[in-house]
Amino acid sequence: MLIDNKGSSRQLVEKCITCPGMRHCLPHGLKGNEMERVSDMVKHRRPFQRGEQITMMGDEFTSLMVVHSGFVKSYKVSRDGEQQIVGFYMSGDVLGVEGISTGNYGYTAEALETTSVCTLSFRNYEYCSSHFPVMQKWLLNTMSRQIIDEQKMLLMLGKMSAEQRIANFLLDMSRRMSASGTSIQTIRLPMSRIDIANYLGLVVETVSRLLTRLQANDILIVKRRVISIMDLNRLQAIADNSIEDCHPLHHAA
Amino acid sequence: MLIDNKGSSRQLVEKCITCPGMRHCLPHGLKGNEMERVSDMVKHRRPFQRGEQITMMGDEFTSLMVVHSGFVKSYKVSRDGEQQIVGFYMSGDVLGVEGISTGNYGYTAEALETTSVCTLSFRNYEYCSSHFPVMQKWLLNTMSRQIIDEQKMLLMLGKMSAEQRIANFLLDMSRRMSASGTSIQTIRLPMSRIDIANYLGLVVETVSRLLTRLQANDILIVKRRVISIMDLNRLQAIADNSIEDCHPLHHAA
DNA sequence: CGTATTCTTGATGGACATCAAGATACGTGG
DNA sequence: CCACGTATCTTGATGTCCATCAAGAATACG
Numbered sequence: 293m294l295i296d297n298k299g300s301s302r303q304l305v306e307k308c309i310t311c312p313g314m315r316h317c318l319p320h321g322l323k324g325n326e327m328e329r330v331s332d333m334v335k336h337r338r339p340f341q342r343g344e345q346i347t348m349m350g351d352e353f354t355s356l357m358v359v360h361s362g363f364v365k366s367y368k369v370s371r372d373g374e375q376q377i378v379g380f381y382m383s384g385d386v387l388g389v390e391g392i393s394t395g396n397y398g399y400t401a402e403a404l405e406t407t408s409v410c411t412l413s414f415r416n417y418e419y420c421s422s423h424f425p426v427m428q429k430w431l432l433n434t435m436s437r438q439i440i441d442e443q444k445m446l447l448m449l450g451k452m453s454a455e456q457r458i459a460n461f462l463l464d465m466s467r468r469m470s471a472s473g474t475s476i477q478t479i480r481l482p483m484s485r486i487d488i489a490n491y492l493g494l495v496v497e498t499v500s501r502l503l504t505r506l507q508a509n510d511i512l513i514v515k516r517r518v519i520s521i522m523d524l525n526r527l528q529a530i531a532d533n534s535i536e537d538c539h540p541l542h543h544a545a
Numbered sequence: 546m547l548i549d550n551k552g553s554s555r556q557l558v559e560k561c562i563t564c565p566g567m568r569h570c571l572p573h574g575l576k577g578n579e580m581e582r583v584s585d586m587v588k589h590r591r592p593f594q595r596g597e598q599i600t601m602m603g604d605e606f607t608s609l610m611v612v613h614s615g616f617v618k619s620y621k622v623s624r625d626g627e628q629q630i631v632g633f634y635m636s637g638d639v640l641g642v643e644g645i646s647t648g649n650y651g652y653t654a655e656a657l658e659t660t661s662v663c664t665l666s667f668r669n670y671e672y673c674s675s676h677f678p679v680m681q682k683w684l685l686n687t688m689s690r691q692i693i694d695e696q697k698m699l700l701m702l703g704k705m706s707a708e709q710r711i712a713n714f715l716l717d718m719s720r721r722m723s724a725s726g727t728s729i730q731t732i733r734l735p736m737s738r739i740d741i742a743n744y745l746g747l748v749v750e751t752v753s754r755l756l757t758r759l760q761a762n763d764i765l766i767v768k769r770r771v772i773s774i775m776d777l778n779r780l781q782a783i784a785d786n787s788i789e790d791c792h793p794l795h796h797a798a
Numbered sequence: 799c800g801t802a803t804t805c806t807t808g809a810t811g812g813a814c815a816t817c818a819a820g821a822t823a824c825g826t827g828g
Numbered sequence: 829c830c831a832c833g834t835a836t837c838t839t840g841a842t843g844t845c846c847a848t849c850a851a852g853a854a855t856a857c858g
Contacts, residue, residue, distance in 0.1 A: 738805060738806095739804080753806050769805080
């Protein structure tokens with residue numbers, strides 16, 4: 293028996309079928325009864341609280357996880373103890389695929405706020421995928437997108453200035469946080485400045501300074517973790533390096 | 546008809562079955578006749594010469610490609626024209642998976658030396674994978690490994706010093722260039738210093754200087770593109786940052 | 799051979815890190 | 829509700845690693 297979520301009590305028995313975010317999560321194209329069967333294999337555990345670890349780097353890979361709600365960061369730890377955040381994940385994003393090849397999770401994933409994830413054991417995934425080709429396509433698409441995103445980050449870390457990195461980061465967050473693909477004006481960042489800096493290969497002071505500068509140039513309004521994009525075009529121009537930098541607020545008026 | 550390589554002439558009709566590197570390439574576990582059928586779908590074209598482009602960023606995604614022999618670099622181009630190398634590929638490495646989600650290749654791949662690649666159209670892949678589960682597993686493993694490798698690069702670019710990056714790069718090349726998993730002492734780098742620098746988020750002068758320094762410290766012997774690792778332990782220590790830097794050859798003896 | 803490309807080496811500069819300290823927000827218990 | 833301690837964020841002064849600029853040396857190549 294592969295399908296094994298029946299026996300265990302104490303887990304929230306919310307079904308994917310009734311989940312409002314279903315269409316971002318379980319692949320489209322499943323027929324009604326197929327959907328039902330896949331849905332039955334997905335476990336919904338108690339949500340994780342801020343700071344709780346969802347996967348630990350090095351732990352045995354067992355399951356793919358889809359973020360249902362909340363916000364997650366993932367980071368690798370190098371041999372000398374340095375941490376590098378490799379991704380932020382929100383509703384619909386998939387955790388754990390890096391474990392498929394090695395059998396161990398490749399990073400530690402940690403909830404940045406109260407977060408619930410839907411878990412599908414890889415065993416069950418394999419069972420599904422052999423019956424429903426659309427599941428296969430879903431995972432390939434997911435992984436392909438992760439590869440693209442990481443390559444974009446390589447470009448950011450390898451070639452872009454601190455200001456460009458911040459601009460791209462904000463635009464990306466704004467876009468991902470809107471349900472649709474269009475960026476929204478005001479976002480509430482769930483992560484600290486330290487996390488942002490770490491993700492972008494900078495230090496916290498640099499992030500702080502640049503946010504201040506972008507505000508002084510009327511491109512952003514920064515209120516702690518709430519950021520409003522006041523001039524999308526100029527922010528995009530900075531991200532693309534298609535203009536000179538914005539003015540470096542020395543003894544400004 | 547999915548299988549379509551019969552009609553076309555002018556392609557080298559080398560069969561995977563007879564390929565010495567087969568076990569690094571087509572997935573193990575295929576039965577004899579399965580192997581035969583998969584093999585028939587794989588096209589072997591005329592090799593690419595140095596500088597020729599194998600895929601162009603933005604072109605329509607049609608096929609997965611496995612490097613049979615030779616050496617390939619791939620790079621993205623940002624909106625302002627900056628290039629960032631995102632990977633080097635050698636025998637057995639797979640190109641093109643990033644195109645699965647978008648339908649377009651995500652980078653330009655270019656031969657660094659005479660290179661032959663084996664091409665499997667994604668259509669045919671899907672046909673295979675639905676019949677031979679081991680093919681599915683093969684692609685998932687491949688993509689999972691690419692994700693891991695890119696995340697390691699994120700750590701390099703985000704947190705490591707120039708010297709650490711070079712050390713890690715050389716160790717990685719040495720390991721990958723040996724048929725087995727153990728590093729070999731002498732490697733011949735197929736890429737220029739400029740490419741190395743670009744890949745590592747540095748400039749060519751920095752790479753040159755650091756190689757010189759590593760040589761002065763008896764860790765390497767550098768002869769143009771031929772590099773011998775004389776002290777693997779110290780090189781590893783530098784890569785891991787588990788010692789202080791090696792001596793910065795000021796007016797040295 | 800002569801020209802181009804790649805690689806090395808030196809001198810100088812700048813972007814971002816580090817060090818230091820104050821300001822603001824946050825949580826907790828009285 | 830306020831007092832107090834702590835974590836987060838901001839701002840300034842200084843330092844450093846690596847980029848930039850410049851030019852020579854070694855190799856490749858027609």
